[in-house]
Structure formats: structure tokens, C-alpha cells
Amino acid sequence: MTRPGFKAALLHPRYWPMWLGLGLLWLIIQLPYRMLLLLGRVLGWLMYLFMRERREIARINLELCFPDWSAERRKTVLRENFASNGIALFEMAMAWWWPKQRLARLGRVEGLEHLQQAAAQGQGVVLMSAHFTTLEIGAALLGQKATIDGMYREHKNAAFDYVQRRGRERHNADAVAVEREDVRSMLKSLRKGRAIWYAPDQDYGRKASVFVPLFGVTAATVTATATFARLGKALVVPFTQTRLADGSGYLLRVHPPLEDFPSGDDETDARRINQWVEQEILQQPEQYMWVHRRFKTRPEGEPRPYPKRSRKRRKRRSAA
Template structure:
């Protein structure tokens, strides 16, 4: 995909309010990091009160995935999760507009040798990520150290799409943004020995998925990870990131590549992926994106899980 280009049409009056909002956000994120964390928590508290639909979805997911927790424990987890979502709003802006030097001071990266080894051997990497609330800043911080291509879905608003892509791609000058449906382009990138960010942990419907347990619940799980790894002759390197509680930044962890992957069947591969998702999310549940209806697609005849 070509680099984003500014268009005079972006100056049309219908975009003025968006430009004003983006300008105000740019000013706010010049504040110190600690202040942005505090503002994010306040914003998350407001969302918890006002975003009723998302609050109910997140609460239901926590109920489904952590039935062993008490109601008060799940309420505390829900509150912490919305605080994390509020912080993520400013992390997005930080990753777009902070200087590279200021941003890099927040990065604590472990396991980058897994990417470097694959690159040295000319082998592609599927950087298997998860939808943590820190995904935007995690990708930006890692992108400063190693070129990462990414799956991309164009935003409906052309001005926001321009600003978002420009902000993301400044960390990866030679990176490629690939349309999410462009399988041929993704395989080409992998066969060229490049690394691509890919997250298989959301519900994309039953068409390209198998029902495999996640937290003990049959979950529509995409089989694309196996297909891409096989056809792209690529390694699968799990990738997680964590916002550190002491305010010192983010721990980015590139885990060892999955051994013997793909395996004997797509169902076994999906089960293996979901087991890893469950383990990673359980270690940091407050920073996961619970507001997504992960169990929306149900097996035939199974009751709906969301009202």
C-alpha cells in the first residue's frame, strides 16, 4: 500500500471539528507521561459510567472467563480495565506524535533476538499479538527497533485514516501496510523474510474459523494463522506487551517461536493458540480489550451469550 498523502480535500469544513479535536489532543499529549496516565484513568472512569454497552460487554466477558472470581473482584477488574482503556487513548496519540527519542525511553524489550535470528536466516515471522489495550504503543515501540509490517483496515473517515497511518508508519519507514483481506500480499511479505503483526484473538465469524475452547467456552477461532505460517514458510513468534505499574514504561516480550507449527491439524493449531491466549490474558487481565464480543459467534444451536 502506498504511503498516505495529504489531500486538499482534507481542509473541507466538514473536517474542521475533527482537526480541532486532533489539535487539542496533540497539545494534551505534550504533558509529562505521569500526567497522561492520570488523565487516562480519569477518562476511563468516565467511560465506565457513560459507555453502557461496552461496560456490559466487558462485564459479561469477565463473568464468562473468570467465574471463579467473586462479584466484587470482577467489579474491581472491570474498573481497572476501563482505566487501562482510558490510558490507551493517550498512548495512541503518544505513539503518533511524541519524538522518537522520548518514546524510546519507555521501551523495555525482551527477546528481540527471535526476530533478528529469523531475519538473518531469511525467514518470515508472524508476530502473533493480542488485543491488549497497549497494542498501539507496543507496536510503535517495537517498530523503532525492528521493521514490522502490519495488517490494515482503512478508516471510514479519510482525515483520521491519514493521521493514523502517518503516525503509525513513521516508526517503520520501510514497512508495508497490507489490507486485511489481501492474503497474496501477506504471503509475499512473509516469503521475503519480513515480520508482520497479526492478532488472531478476536471473533471474525464462523466462515474461516473453527470452534475451539477459550476459557472453557467454544470460541470461533480463525485458522488463518496456520495457513499463513505454512504457505508463507514463516515462524510464529508470540508477542505481548505490558504497561508497567511503576510508571517506567512498557515491557515488550517476544517469546520463542512456536515449535512444530503448523501441526497435524488446524484444530490442534487453533487449540494451541487459544491456550496461549488464555495464559497471556490471565497474566494481565486488566490490560486486555474485554469490550469486544469475543464469543459473539456461537456453535449451531448454542444460546447467545450477550443480551
């Protein structure tokens, strides 16, 4: 996949609101990092107040996954989770636009030798991550230390799509963003000994999924991680990042490769992945992306736990 070039069509008036919003975001992130953390928390508070549908999804997810927690604890994590989502907007922009040296000062990496060893041996790597709110800045910081390709979903707004891809690919010279549906390109990259960021922790429907528990709740879990590892002859190397509570930056952890993976049994492998996801979420539950409908796909006869989408949202989705 070639890198995107700027096209004159992106100057069309229909893209002006997006360019204006991106320009404002660029100006805001020139502020000091700790001030951006504060502004992010304010934004998150506003999101908590006005994004009622997403707030309800996150509340339900926390209730399903942590029934033993007190209602007060779940509410505290829910509020902190929206603060983390607000901060994530500025982290995304920092990852795309901050000078590389300024950004690098915020990151500390543990376990980089696992990627270095795989690269030295020409071994492909499925860099298995999860949808934490820090995923954008975590991938950028790791991308300054190792060549990491990323899974990518084309955005319907061409101006945003251009900026997003440029931002994600800028941290090393030959990194590329691989379209999420382009399995052939992903396998080709893995067989060439490249590392590709991939997160298997969202609900992508019944296709190529199996039902296994996540925090004791039956969850449709993709089998693609094992498939990529097998067909791409690749290691599966877990990767996580954490926004540090003292405001000093981020701790990135590259974990040792999974042993005896894939096992040859899809349910066993998916269960193992979900157990890893559980383990990592418990380390930082407020930084996980709870606003996703993780349990929307249910076994036959089992109702969805989430309220129906609002009519306005359904109209927007059908128009797109």
C-alpha cells in the same frame, strides 16, 4: 501498498471536527507521561460511567471467562480495564506523535534476538499478538527496534485514516500497513522475509474459523495464523507488551517461535493459540480488550450471551 500522501480533499469542512479533535489530542500528549496516565484513568472512569453497552459486554466476558472469581474481583478488574482503555487513547497518540527518542525511553524489550535471527536468515515472521489495550504503543516501541509491518483496517473517516497510517508507519523507513483483507500482500511480504504483526484473538465470524475453547467457553477462532505460516513459509513468533504498574513505561516480550507449528490440523492449532492467549491474559487481565464481543458467534442453536445492540447503534452501522 504505497504510503498515503496528504490530499487537499482532507481539508473539506466535513473533516474539520476530526482535525479539531486530533489537534486537541496532540496538545494534551505534550504533558508529562505520568500526568497522561492520570488523565487516562479519569477518562476511563467516565467511559465506565457512560459507555453502558461496552461496560456490559466486558462484564459478561469476565463472567464467562472467570466464573470462579468472586464478583468483587471481577468488578475490580472491570473498573481497572476501563482505566486502561482510557490510558490507551493517549498511548495511541504518543505512538503516533511523540518524538522517537522520547517514546523510546519508555520501552524495554526482551527476546529481540528471535526477530533478529529470523531476519538474518531471511525468514518471514507472523508476529502473533493479542488485543491488549497497549497494542498501539507496544507495536510502535518494537517498531523502533525491528522492521514490523502491521495489519490494518481502513477507517471510514479519511482524515483519521490518513493520520492513523502515517503514525503506524513512521517508526522505521520501510514499514508498511497491510490491509487486513489483503491476504496476497501479506503472504508476499512473509515470503520476502518480513515480519507482520497479527492478532488472532477476536471473533471474525464463522468463515475460516473453528470452534475451540477459550477459558472453557466455546469460541469461534480464526485459522488464519496457521494458514499464513504455511503459505508464507513463516515462523510464528508470539509478542506481548505490558504497561508497568510503577508508571515507568512498558515491558515488551518477543517470545521464542512456536515449535511444530502449524501441525496440519486446524482445530489443534487454534486450540494451541487460544491456550497461549489465555496464558498471556492471566498475566494482565485488566489490560486486555474485554469490550469486544469475543463470543458473539455461537454453535448452531446456542444463543449469544450479549444484549442486542441499541437501535441507535444499528442505524449508525447501516448508514455507514
